[in-house]
Amino acid sequence: MDTKKLRQKILDLAIRGKLVPQDPNDEPASVLLERIKAEKERLIKEGKIKKSKKSAKTSDTPHYENVPFEVPNNWVWTTLGEIFNLQAGKNITAKDIFTRQDTDHRFPCYGGNGLRGYVSSYNREGHFPLIGRQGALCGNINEANGQFYATEHAIVVDTHCETNIDWAINVLLYLNLNQYATSTAQPGLSVGTINEVMIPVPPLEEQQRISQRINDWFALIDKIEQGKADLQVTIKQAKNKILDLSIHGKLVPQEPNDEPASELLKRINPKAENTCDNGHKWKLPQSWCLIKLKEAFTINPRNKANDDTDAGFVPMTNISDGFSNLFDYELRLWGKIKSGFTHFADDDIAVAKISPCLENRKSVILQNLPNNIGAGTTELHIFRSNYTIPLYGLYFFKSNYFIGECVGTFNGVVGQQRVGKNVVEDILFPLPPFAEQRRIVQKIEELFSALDNIQKALEV
Template sequence: MDTKALRQKILDLAIRGKLVPQDPSDEPASVLLEKIREEKARMVKEGNLKKKDIKNDSIIYVGEDNLHYEKFQDGTVKCIEDELPFEVPNNWAWARLRNICMMAAGKAKPANQIKATPFEGGFPCFGGNGIRGYVDEYNQEGTFSIVGRQGALCGNINIASGKFYATEHAVVTTLFAGIDFNWSNYILEALNLNEYSTGAAQPGLSVANVLNVFVPVPPTQEQKRIGQKISKSIKTINIIEQEKQNLQTIIADTKSKVLDLAIRGQLIPQNPDDEPASVLLDRIRAEKEELIKQGKIKRDKKESIIFKGEDNSYYEKLGEDVCCIDEEIPYDIPDSWEWVRLKNCCIKEIRRGKSPKYAVKSNTLVFAQKCNTKYNGIDIGLALYLDESTLGRYPNEEYMHGGDVVVNSTGTGTLGRIGFYRTTDNIPGFPIVPDSHVTVIRGFRSIRAFYLYIFMKANQSVLEKKGEGSTNQKELKPITLKEMLVPMPPASEQQRIENAIITAFSFIETIEKSLN
């Protein structure tokens, strides 16, 4: 269920007079607006308003031809039928926002005077997105709707109550008598005031422009009924949204648990007839020797060989050196499995791609970290084009192959993200190379590519924290990946694990779709 869309639908029904039934005994909104005009005239007389504050006031009425007209202070009249966005009930009335409320931005407050936490004698300091800190004075007292007026917060609505300080980014809304606060707060949201912002780089809301916005005004009693109905509906929506978030958390935890069980050998039953993983590793070494003979890869003079000693401890042999690695082994695995370094599983050296030179259009693509999306898998539609004058820098092994595991290796929020590239992802069918922000993991043919993906995906949350460097420039170094310990199942069990994961995740995805 799209709770955001449902909330917007409720507000839309409310603003059109379709959320609650009309009551013919309600005093018409036209009478309410006349009372407000009298209130404003009295405020001018008493000095609480200046004449300039009401110079743009107008009266909107329905003429004998059943069309809407607007009469201004200078006596001119204009037909505004084409400017009104929709019809409203007969006992409602159209008005400009200035006819039901006053708006004024607060005053700037130096950042060094705003404390992050509450303190004795302090007051909340409101910006465009609610409380931004605490200060030692206040410039407002009461309960008000606050409208954000700058940047991404344009039109954002919050509620401030009690004594507080409003900054220049917070527009304080003061209602005239007969306007229900609960109704008006929701209607300000329904008006989508961000649509009236100006400026591209740094959008801003002009208070004068906002006050000029048309608003459909119901009778006071209906305002109260609408406000109560919206409050009740949104309370239900919030419960649904929280339950949805709880389910999404459960789903994410379930996926993580399934992957974790898989790489521990606990997802599916062991088959004693399986050829042990030690035989698989022998095949990998033979495959590696053949590639060395062909000159396709170089011999590692300190190749890692991990084995279990007679004392039941794990040891690693690097060249002539042997050391116990029990403290590195993260968990127990079945007897038919083996531990191996990730670098010894890969037919291609684990390293990031090259910094590309881009072109507006070409027949070769560049796989960037954004192609490895957070929620939608691999999206080659986000790839850019490579300048083909640089193709000489890319031998065949540098192009991405089906079954490659991709690791986002830089960038706050994306570092450590794991993806699985299939040739079917590449709808254009162009050759594609990774850029310098992506590391490619490509296993030997004897290893199921999807099993390596399962292993890497199960460790994604760990890798996300392994970045090195400054806060904004963290990178996941290839050596960190190379030294990862991989629990290697027998080849036939890798296939069964793959099938089990695909089945489980397909069922989970069905649940996810039902939530949306």
Template sequence: MDTKALRQKILDLAIRGKLVPQDPNDEPASVLLERIKAEKERLIKEGKIKRSKKAAKTSDTPHYGNVPFEVPSGWVWCELKELCNKFSTGPFGSMVHKSDYIDNSDYPLINPANIIDGKIDVTKAVRISADKAKELERYILEEYDILLARRGDLSKCAIVINEAIGAYCGTGSFFLHLNGMDARFFSVVYGSTYLQKILKSECVGATMDNLNQGVLENILMPYPPLSEQQRIVAEIEKWFTLIDTLEADSTNLQNLIASTKSKVLDLAIHGKLVPQDPNDEPAIELLKCINPKAEITCDNGH
């Protein structure tokens, strides 16, 4: 069974509204989106967040017409920047040098290499000095921020939780914070074939793929009601747990098969796989016919 393809199929069904049934009692995503836009405008006027450089009034019009695929009633399409309260590139390489790294400090710097299987591994992160940490305060990661690899493997995506809260975004990453979209649902969309195809076609670099913030901000996102996002995430977690079990069972089965083959061969060369027939010509006699001068040492002529 191709479990990788199965996982991908589940993600693709999820972002098309085909994984869980819709609930007509859910608040339509369009209503929530209007509230998000109003709240965002308020925060911009208060100077708490900045308006996206490319955020003209395009977000004031519904995203109908030339959409990537049909979504259920109650869903809408919106650009990612409409949902972002925070979207930032990590510090430039010139801002962090090897001399800033200190073993066992309290300030981990998270790079794409620390994003493993959708989780952030803080234990292997490089660490920076207290002075450098103060200089990089604007890059502190908060709970439920989303961390993305900015170069190389652009499928890397992780949610900031547990030990990663309070760490610092590294030079090879983006981090963003969403309003009105469950961070886990964003991860579902980000890992889907739909979005990954866009990144692979639009974010091509000379030596490695590089994620372009402008491309990402303007990607159309399928946007379900918030309660449905949470139902989708719960359903995916259920299926992925089952797939994990299948993969573990498959690994155990393969190990058992390999062990059994080795045992069978071991029994065979020790004469313990099949019973001996006393009517068989002893091997010692056959060997003498093949090479009369052979020196034979054995305690069993057969």
């Protein structure tokens, strides 16, 4: 279920007068508009609001031809400038805005993209919709309630004659005001432009019924979205559990006719030490071996290259997150190469060496590479083995066990660690018989496929 489209459909029905039934006893919207007009004229005389400039569309009677769509008889078409009073806030310097709220800076400050932070004073008080008028998100709608500060990049929407605030917010959301922004490097909206945007207005009583129905529907959609989010977490947890079972020899049954991993280990590295025994915490099947990664893989293999070599580069950003196996490379002029560089080859496993990319399971099998492709070792560790199935290795590198063992050093960025080769090479690697590796990979892909189908269903 596409809940975003469902929300939009509900707003579309509401704006056209099709969400709730009309009541013939409601005061017509034309009468409401006359009362709003009278109230605004009074406030202008008292100097509380400024008189807006008359547009070509504005008339003394709330009637328009060539309206976008028909609405019920007791509704009326008008403009935002006629039913509301739109006014931008006041300038404030960035140094006066604090990211955290405290006793000295307790008033929320709203700008063009929503909440900017907290300030020591306020310039508006009440319940208002806000329209962002500057920045990439101009036209976005926020809600302010209580004492707050509106900057010059936020338009405060004053309502009159008890116009329903929730209805006003929802109709502003529907209008997608960003479409009226200027096409410049810094998009912006003028109050004059927004004033002329047409809007269908229902009777006051129907506004309240519409708002209540929208709130009811949106509350139900919120529950659906929370359920989807919970299920997505469950899917992720299920995949983690599958990988955990797979590297502990508990995902598929062992076959007594399989060649033991000890024989495979002799071909990989005759000098490798098998640390697996009955007393080890892993408690692996008897046919498995437990060795260090540096004994199972060649880590960061190096090649020589000439100066000004065109070589491929696979940044961490080009590797997909999570449990997928997608990546793309960039072909670059390598520049003056004075030393060897890490060579990429088909079936190599590339693993992020920097957190939080590592925690996001940024690891992938490199395949279908051009002939001359390589990269430095600033972002990725490369693992190569001729004796393990690449997908089995990949799933190991995506497991919580491997990620949990990757404790690196901070590299100048808060919360970010770089995990060196000296750390990963000594991490223990559970090696099953070669035939069992195939069965493990087949079972993982079968289970992941079923979970992915559930995931896709959530996104429809």
